[in-house]
Amino acid sequence: MADLIATNAMPGNSNWREAIEPLTEQERTEIEHLASHYPRPQAATIEALKVVQANDGWVSDGKLKAIADQLDMSPDEVDSVATFYNKIYRKPVGKRVVTICDSVSCWIMGYDELRQKLCDHLGIPLGGTTTDGEITLLPTPCLGACDRAPTAMIGEKLEGPITADELIAQVEKARGGQS
């Protein structure tokens, strides 16, 4: 999901700090507090990314570099954590994120139909955001609920087993702010 970050963030380029997008005072304080719970500040990387995402809705390259600077890491190290954790968004997303599980159980139980019908309904490909900025649609690896395949998540709410028509109805409900 995440893009590679800009080349000026690569190891050996000492100028990457020039592209930092400063954290807010509140973000810096919050991250400092979280890092104080660990022997090494680097252990708070995921939490620091979540702090920024909670404020901005996603994590820009500039903010990622600011986190790296605060936690005494390289941008690449922070980016590899962000990439591994699929709930950290490295591009702007819509107000609500819908994810469809594309791992094996869900794939066998109807992933293709869920994806195709929802993409057609929303008029966007997987990875896209609706023109009204309401919904971003993303794939996700196994959600740990294979017995409920096929599964999807609307925000933090797990749905499954679910049909394509039921998923469309739930997404429209969320879009209207009813869940």
Ligand code: FES
């Ligand atoms: S494969 Fe989809 S929840 Fe496990």
